[in-house]
Amino acid sequence: MSADRRANLPILQAEVEQPILLEPVAPILPPVAVRASGVCKYYGPYPAVSDASLHVEYGEVVVIIGASGSGKSTLLRCINGLESITAGDLEVLGITVEDHNDVRHAVRLRCGMVFQSFNLFPLLTVEQNVSIAQRLVKHRSKAEAEERSMAALERVGMARHAGKHPSQLSGGEQQRVAIARALCTDPELLLLDEPTASVDPELTRGIMELVAEIAATDVTVLIVTHDMGFARAAADRLVFLHDGRTIEDGPVAQVLGNPRHVLTQSFIKKARL
């Protein structure tokens, strides 16, 4: 009906009495790799994470710092879907992470994680450790998985150790195998929990270069570290956790050079000593 004809119609009683009720529309937020708001994780009565908020854009490298026991690893495990959260909102790669195994599994399939304790299978060789996730998660053939594993091991300087078992490797070597394993599943989000904890300064530089290479391929990277030099070199942004709470979140130069919160100032001061 034309606008002119509608203007000439008498106003219907129904139109006057029943205003159109619009449903409240939830704001449409732009997609981000990780959006955490007020996330809590309790183990029994104990809060490992008590109010963590985090915003990681696709393609960013974000580093989480904080004292031992501040909840960094727990937060990474929640983001990776390994742990359910007790309260708060968490969205990872567009998935709202609920306390539902299938949802958390869907998140895990798209993330790669390098654990603080490496979590390599002791009875498998280095190559088998790197291949197994590809076979199970990516359903690759044995030959393809092996080929990719060897390429990834080459990339982290571990190809010559492919036939060894984890117990025959140093801590730093195990760490590099764990990185190769995570890379081979083509993660959209890579979570690295203290990737330089067991390596010497030269290997730290190698891992920094690797992180820069990975970040250049559009993979989003979230790193936990105690190494401020590594944080400064690798991060776009820095997040400081204290007692399970996000205290400060900002550009790396600002948080390290001019921290706003007194707790961040004290942590950075001690870290410099």
Ligand SMILES: Nc1ncnc2c1ncn2[C@@H]1O[C@H](COP(=O)(O)OP(=O)(O)OP(=O)(O)O)[C@@H](O)[C@H]1O
């Ligand atoms: N499965 C668990 N059961 C009970 N408490 C836990 C569990 N996992 C972690 N915690 C506790 O939660 C707190 C945070 O642990 P988390 O491992 O996340 O700290 P972190 O910041 O990674 O420390 P670090 O720098 O030493 O690795 C610690 O006090 C720890 O004892």
Ligand SMILES: [Mg+2]
């Ligand atoms: Mg930890």
